[in-house]
Amino acid sequence: MQIASWNVNSIRTRLDHVLRWLENSDVDLLALQETKVDDPLFPSESFRAKGYNVSFHGQKSYNGVALVSRHSLEDVRLGFTGELTADLQTEELSQQKRVISALVDGIRVINLYVPNGSSLKSEKYAYKLQWLSCLERYLRATQLRDEPLCVVGDFNIGPEARDLHDPDRLSGGIMASDAERDALSQALGDDLKDAFRLFESGSGHWSWWDYRSGAWNRDSGWRIDHIYLSSDLQELALSCKIDKRERDREQPSDHAPVIVDLSWELEDESGDDDGSFVAD
């Protein structure tokens, strides 16, 4: 079972890239962020025509998340209010379309597009911290159901110095402040662990390179796209990789896909051929 996360910076602009990438991969479930399209205009048919199920939660111009799956998407939940009681703050923080989750082959997959925050003095930064605090309640509520949990997305936070190309200059600033890192760590809790760090402890591995200042050519990136696994899934993790080739294409997204491979037995879905079992 392979699960991937990719901020595509407009699904309509990136549609051909995404379809080609899916065809050339063994990914079962792809979580998309920054689809930048209202639901009626989401290119669902392009995915369905290739045999994928899709669920999406979008808006015009900004934000937007989606799930693309070879298997069925069950119990789809949209926004924080898909999980939490809709009090005033939760509704306010669900206006921007940044959260979608579904049960896929028995795994609860949560797809997040965490606010960027703009700058430490911005009201958007305060919004980001509020949003992360709401995420904490959201994850605790989800964990009550005791499902194997995989939380993926664009977190817009480099958790540690090794996740930044220039930690001396960038640490403490937006996407690398103590308050953001603490809020994310608090939201994730004790059980969820970064799948990438189960396999790679070094620096120099990025998932996002700014379009500006030749960041890609200078390899000035950040690792802000993550996949977090509950402890039961950590034991089943076989690999976690960033496919940086996608950042090197014509008209690329500024993010590369992150992929985790889990040794998870797929449940037999009626009418769905997962491929034949080959005995020794």
Added chain:
DNA sequence: ATGGCAGCGTCACGCTGA
């Protein structure tokens, strides 16, 4: 310290992202 590049909505350029 600032701007740089890209996408969107909508047609000249401002807003947003990270």
